[in-house]
Amino acid sequence: MGDASKVTTAFVLAALLYSLLFVSHIVAAAKGWVLVFRAVVVAITAVTFLVGPLMVLLTRTHDKHLQAFAHKIGFYTSLFLSVGLAYAYAGQTFDAPLSLGFLGITGVAHSITFRLLN
Numbered sequence: 001m002g003d004a005s006k007v008t009t010a011f012v013l014a015a016l017l018y019s020l021l022f023v024s025h026i027v028a029a030a031k032g033w034v035l036v037f038r039a040v041v042v043a044i045t046a047v048t049f050l051v052g053p054l055m056v057l058l059t060r061t062h063d064k065h066l067q068a069f070a071h072k073i074g075f076y077t078s079l080f081l082s083v084g085l086a087y088a089y090a091g092q093t094f095d096a097p098l099s100l101g102f103l104g105i106t107g108v109a110h111s112i113t114f115r116l117l118n
Contacts, residue, residue, distance in 0.1 A: 003063070003066050003069075006059045006060070006061060006066060006070075007055070007059060007066065007069055007070045007073060009058070009059075010054075010055040010056075010058035010059045010070055011055060011073060011074075011077075013058050014047075014051055014054050014055055014058060014074070014077075017047065017054075018044070018047055018048075018081070021040055021043050021044045021047065022044065024036075024040045025037060025040040025041055025044060028040055044085070045085065048078060048081045048082055048084075048085045048102075048106075049078060049082065049102075049105055049106050049109050050078070050109055050110075050113070051074035051075070051077045051078035051081065052070070052071040052072070052073075052074030052075040052077075052078060052110045052113060052114070053071065053074070053109075053110075053113040054074060055070040055071065055073060055074035056070050056071050056074070056113075056117065058070075064117065064118070067117055068114070068117065068118075071110070071113065071114055071117060074110075075106070075110040075114075078106045078109075078110065079103060079106055079107075082099075082102040082103050082105070082106045083099050083102070083103065085102055086098040086099040086101070086102040087099075089102075
């Protein structure tokens with residue numbers, strides 16, 4: 001398996017995990033499963049802020065350049081998802097301070113994990 005395909009596979013697996021969590025939170029809300037809903041929301045929030053490190057784990061490689069590339073792709077994805085998460089937390093309205101806060105959390109989390117990779 002080539003380098004690019006490892007990152008692509010990691011991206012697809014991360015997307016599938018996120019999709020599964022998203023669908024699970026809808027089902028839990030519809031069924032009134034409050035504790036399950038809250039647990040899934042915590043998982044969605046964690047994954048949103050940590051897509052880069054998740055992709056590094058999913059690439060299953062010790063190649064530092066490939067890990068850095070996977071982390072970078074995950075970071076950009078995480079930025080996008082953070083704005084969407086802020087939108088959800090704000091009751092489907094745009095809240096600039098919350099969006100900036102979530103973007104900041106994403107940036108700090110990825111900065112820390114990137115330094116740990118090096």
